[in-house]
Each structure stands twice: as structure tokens, then as C-alpha cells.
Amino acid sequence: MSDLRRHIYLDNNATTRPFSEVTETVAYHLKHSFANPGSRHAPGRAARRVLEDSRESMASILSCQPDEVIFTSGGTESTNMAVFGLTGAKPGTILLTAGEHPATLESCRRLEKIGWKLHTLEVDSEGRLVPEQYDRFPWDETKFVTLILAHNETGVIQDVGPLAERCRQRGLPFHLDAVQAVGKIPVDFHDLGVASLCLGAHKFHGPRGIGALLLRDGMQLEPLQFGGHQEASRRPGTEPVALIAGMAKALGIWNDNRDERIRTITALRGRLQQGLSETCAPVVVNGSRDHRLPNTLNIAFPGLDGEALLVSLDLEGIACSLGSTCASGSAEPAPVLIAMNCPPEVSQSSVRFSVGPENSIAEIDEAVQRISRVVLRLRQTAEATV
Numbered sequence: 001m002s003d004l005r006r007h008i009y010l011d012n013n014a015t016t017r018p019f020s021e022v023t024e025t026v027a028y029h030l031k032h033s034f035a036n037p038g039s040r041h042a043p044g045r046a047a048r049r050v051l052e053d054s055r056e057s058m059a060s061i062l063s064c065q066p067d068e069v070i071f072t073s074g075g076t077e078s079t080n081m082a083v084f085g086l087t088g089a090k091p092g093t094i095l096l097t098a099g100e101h102p103a104t105l106e107s108c109r110r111l112e113k114i115g116w117k118l119h120t121l122e123v124d125s126e127g128r129l130v131p132e133q134y135d136r137f138p139w140d141e142t143k144f145v146t147l148i149l150a151h152n153e154t155g156v157i158q159d160v161g162p163l164a165e166r167c168r169q170r171g172l173p174f175h176l177d178a179v180q181a182v183g184k185i186p187v188d189f190h191d192l193g194v195a196s197l198c199l200g201a202h203k204f205h206g207p208r209g210i211g212a213l214l215l216r217d218g219m220q221l222e223p224l225q226f227g228g229h230q231e232a233s234r235r236p237g238t239e240p241v242a243l244i245a246g247m248a249k250a251l252g253i254w255n256d257n258r259d260e261r262i263r264t265i266t267a268l269r270g271r272l273q274q275g276l277s278e279t280c281a282p283v284v285v286n287g288s289r290d291h292r293l294p295n296t297l298n299i300a301f302p303g304l305d306g307e308a309l310l311v312s313l314d315l316e317g318i319a320c321s322l323g324s325t326c327a328s329g330s331a332e333p334a335p336v337l338i339a340m341n342c343p344p345e346v347s348q349s350s351v352r353f354s355v356g357p358e359n360s361i362a363e364i365d366e367a368v369q370r371i372s373r374v375v376l377r378l379r380q381t382a383e384a385t386v
Helices: 020-032 042-062 075-086 102-112 131-136 161-170 241-256 258-279 306-315 335-339 361-385
Strands: 069-072 093-097 117-121 142-148 174-177 196-200 211-215 296-300 350-354
Touching: 020 241, 042 069, 042 241, 069 075, 075 102, 075 142, 075 174, 075 196, 075 211, 093 102, 102 117, 102 142, 131 161, 142 161, 161 174, 241 258, 258 296, 258 361, 306 350, 306 361
Parallel strands: 093 117, 093 142, 142 174, 174 196
Antiparallel strands: 069 211, 196 211, 296 350
């Protein structure tokens, strides 16, 4: 058996395997909808119909208007478009949390170099925003707000309503990073009350290289690229019809049985959490227990080193992560865990497991056994060296 076949994949927050129906959809449209959707001949019009049908399907699921959907290459591009396209030319203050995804944080840091100020929002020990701080904000200086809806490392889901209402009252653009949320929990764009929202297909079993930015009707977005009229001149470049159709297919599959899928995945995560709590004590579950993604378990094994644990788990056939794959290479504790005031022995020993619909109960039980073997072995080694 190959190393890949023996691995139990518990890293669905990093990326997901495309559903077979998705790959079939992409392959079909690569062959049959190959024409440029901007062309005015029959094949071009046929490709345009696939493109617009996909847009309408996604808009219906995400509770927005079709013309509010802008197709992009993924969550990172969508976030960059929102940060640079909605902030304007005159510098001011940006509100964001300490644990934002690198796509957001690095974009904001780029603006910081040309005079913008960054104001960090406080979170409590569960990783949730502290509402009382809203009365202490530098609102007069604030020109842009950005927030991650469901955290990629902890899975913690924020209540954005109170902050969105304050932004609405002041006419401030509020961008939401919903890359980890879309395709895992219901997301209603209009109900959230934000100016923009980004998503990426590969987080919900769609193809890589495609995503979207939802932009509220009436919002002015300065384009980052030039050279074409596509996407209402907001994102030039010939639209990849096959990938877009695959993304719409993936989101539709999730939406068709979302309640059952949420229940199933929540049960799998709960089984994994309970199993590790029983076999690997002491453990610490990071983040809110009540307000988190159904698939995400960020758990610490105090006394161990996260990097060493990750390597050992890989050798044992467990695919997991220390946090954002986009920030891999850093041995520093996750900023979101520091913001939550997790002690060093917790933040430095934390691992993220993210289950998916392809996992089975048997796999989860086998994963518990493998993980516990690794944890116990590493703890014995650590004790022997003291």
C-alpha cells in the first residue's frame, strides 16, 4: 500500500478533494463549452449560458443577486480585490483581527506602508469578538473593516451583525473573508449586511483556481487589473467556464443535503475530539465549542512541540496541519492563539484536524488510535530526556 493510500486525510481546511461529479462537470465543459463566453457566435453564446447559469445558481444559494457575483481565481485574489479596491486613495484606519488570513493581513500591511493605520480587534479566550470594544474604536478615522467569518485555524465563527450595523450606519465598507465558511455552513450575503465577501471553490470540494467575490449592489470597486470588459469590467480576463461550472456544481451538491452533511460532519468531529480527550489526556480544545465550523478541531497536546508532532503524525499516516497552509514555514505560534491568550504550552503544541464528508467512522476511530500512539510515544521520549 502506498504512503498516500494509507494516509487518513484530516486537512480539509487546507484543501478538499473535488467531488467526482465536479471533475466530471469540469471535464464535460472543457470539451463542450470551450468557446469564449464573450464571443457572439453560437458556441460562444452556449458557453455564456453555462457561465450565467452557474452565476445564478451560486447567487441563489448565497442569497445575493447574480450581478453581485464576480468570478476570480480564488479567495486570495478576491480578498486582494476587496482590500485594495474598496479602501480608496486617502489613507485612514483599517479594523481587523489579529488572526486574519495572510491574504488579508499582508494586503493590509501593504497599505500600512503608504500611510494606512491598522487597528486590531480584540477577541476573548474563545476567539470571539468582544462587542464592548466597539464603543472604543477610532470610528472617525476608520475607512475600512475586514473580518474572517469562520477562522481557518480554530473554526471559530464570528457574530458579525453588531459590527456590520455600525459600519452600515457610518457608510464604511465591510469585507468578510468567508473562504472557510461557504460550503460548510449556510451563508446569506444580504443578511450578513456586508459590502463584500470572498470564497474559494477548493474549500468545498470544487476545483482549484476558481473563486468569487460577492460585491453588494451599488458598491464602487476600483479594479486591480486592466485589459478586458469581463465581469462588468471589474475583473478582466476570459472567464474559465469549466471551472466556474465545477464550482457551482460543488456548491449545489453541498446545498442539496447541507443539513444532513452538517450533522454527519459534526458527529465525526465530535467522535475525534472525544476519542483524543480520552486517550491523549491532557488535551486542550482551542476556540469556542458552540460557535465553530462543524468540521474543525484545533487541539493542543501540552508538553509537545507542534512541529515535531506534525512530522510524526505524517509518518503515522495522518494528514493534518498546524494552521494556515498559506503561512506554512513559520515555527511561530499561530497569531489567533496568541490573541486568545493561550499559554505557550498550549499554542506551541496545537494541531488542526479538519474532517470532511469522505471520512468514515472507522477512519476516525483508526485516526484516534494512530494519533494517541504518536502523542504517548512523544511524551515518553520527552519525559526520558528530562
